[in-house]
Amino acid sequence: GLILGIESSCDETAAAVVRAGSDALSNVVASQMALHANYGGVVPELASREHLRNVVPVVREAMARARVTFDDLDAVAVTEGPGLAGALLVGITYAKALSFGVGKPLIGVNHLEGHIHAVLMEARQRAEAPMELPLLALVVSGGHTHLYLARQSGESWSYRNVGRTVDDAAGEAYDKVAKLLGLGYPGGPWIDALAVRGNPRAVPFQFGQIKPRAHREGISFPNKKAPPKGEGPTFDFSFSGIKTAVLRYVETHHMRESIEARRVALAADPELRPKSDAMAALCDARTLDLIASFQYAVVGNLLRQTFAAAEVFGARGVVVSGGVAANSELRRRFKAEADKRGLPVAFPSLSLSTDNAAMIAAAAWPKFVAGDFAGEELGATPQLRLGSV
Ligand code: ATP
Ligand code: MG
Numbered sequence: 001g002l003i004l005g006i007e008s009s010c011d012e013t014a015a016a017v018v019r020a021g022s023d024a025l026s027n028v029v030a031s032q033m034a035l036h037a038n039y040g041g042v043v044p045e046l047a048s049r050e051h052l053r054n055v056v057p058v059v060r061e062a063m064a065r066a067r068v069t070f071d072d073l074d075a076v077a078v079t080e081g082p083g084l085a086g087a088l089l090v091g092i093t094y095a096k097a098l099s100f101g102v103g104k105p106l107i108g109v110n111h112l113e114g115h116i117h118a119v120l121m122e123a124r125q126r127a128e129a130p131m132e133l134p135l136l137a138l139v140v141s142g143g144h145t146h147l148y149l150a151r152q153s154g155e156s157w158s159y160r161n162v163g164r165t166v167d168d169a170a171g172e173a174y175d176k177v178a179k180l181l182g183l184g185y186p187g188g189p190w191i192d193a194l195a196v197r198g199n200p201r202a203v204p205f206q207f208g209q210i211k212p213r214a215h216r217e218g219i220s221f222p223n224k225k226a227p228p229k230g231e232g233p234t235f236d237f238s239f240s241g242i243k244t245a246v247l248r249y250v251e252t253h254h255m256r257e258s259i260e261a262r263r264v265a266l267a268a269d270p271e272l273r274p275k276s277d278a279m280a281a282l283c284d285a286r287t288l289d290l291i292a293s294f295q296y297a298v299v300g301n302l303l304r305q306t307f308a309a310a311e312v313f314g315a316r317g318v319v320v321s322g323g324v325a326a327n328s329e330l331r332r333r334f335k336a337e338a339d340k341r342g343l344p345v346a347f348p349s350l351s352l353s354t355d356n357a358a359m360i361a362a363a364a365w366p367k368f369v370a371g372d373f374a375g376e377e378l379g380a381t382p383q384l385r386l387g388s389v
């Protein structure tokens with residue numbers, strides 16, 4: 001069961017060869033981070049052009065590192081959505097041509113399911129006893145913040161989307177706040193590194209209750225603790241409010257000068273690293289406190305919603321994936337909370353947290369076993385959803 005996975009949904013061109021959904025023989029990622037950093041966000045046209053430039057060499061490299069030939073493959077898997085239409089099309093068009101050319105079946109994979117399988121594949125690699133089901137999965141990245149209840153019957157997985165952001169994704173809030181504070185792009189690693197130097201309780205950011213949309217979408221609560229119909233909590237997120245609160249704080253506390261100093265320093269020295277003392281020296285105590293408080297609030301909100309949903313839906317374990325799952329405070333606090341509740345929690349290793357193709361090949365494995373192949377009509381679905389609501 002050798003599957004070549006291809007991923008091009010956003011700003012990473014990636015290819016990987018994975019055996020039986022668990023053993024990554026290669027995992028190659030060409031990131032466009034540096035390119036988009038100049039614009040402070042992903043520029044779709046540039047992304048497509050870079051994917052076009054990179055897809056052939058990245059696949060070649062993945063095949064070479066895995067020491068296999070196209071003939072050895074059992075299937076070609078590719079991300080069909082969600083993501084940028086033009087970016088997705090590059091991977092899909094290439095995968096279709098390859099699958100047709102070498103006569104191997106094609107499998108379309110949902111990028112969000114890929115993120116979840118990044119965790120599951122590593123659990124399989126470590127030959128751990130599989131986590132008990134159902135699992136509560138938090139997928140949290142620059143474009144997504146979703147909670148899924150994940151179950152497996154036979155080899156196939158099914159998902160129920162029990163929470164999602166109503167505005168910005170958590171990673172997007174990290175990126176926007178970092179930009180606002182004159183830090184580098186993407187913002188996550190900068191805020192992560194600097195937060196440890198500040199006081200997380202200095203600025204008490206609040207997250208308001210989000211209207212119970214979950215009920216309108218017909219989610220039922222199987223547990224005794226379930227709230228009566230039509231009221232009670234949702235497991236939705238909102239991260240645009242805290243971004244505005246940070247902006248307001250910056251404006252009322254006269255922080256412009258230090259922000260400008262960091263922008264100038266970063267422009268002068270692109271090698272400046274988040275963890276460097278030089279960077280910390282550019283941040284006054286008030287800035288460090290603001291960064292620490294922002295992260296404390298965001299991670300706290302992710303944690304509360306995730307564990308509340310895990311309890312209501314009777315989840316037997318928690319998995320967290322996506323770029324923000326690389327966050328050190330998030331990992332520490334999720335582990336502590338899970339231990340307190342006696343629930344297992346799992347994260348992908350750092351290289352599988354952000355976008356990659358090993359997770360796409362891993363998510364394709366159950367589909368391969370089930371013979372769930374795509375035809376030549378496979379196309380890009382930018383707004384593709386995962387599971388039922
Ligand atoms: P998509 O949302 O479609 O999956 P993406 O490229 O935005 O695509 P990823 O590559 O999975 O998602 O993750 C990138 C995001 O993760 C960025 O928003 C980045 O700031 C955030 N991130 C990366 N490292 C950290 C960290 N240590 N702490 C917090 N956020 C982080
Ligand atoms: Mg990315």
Ligand code: FE
Nearest residue numbers: 115141354355
């Ligand atoms: Fe992603």
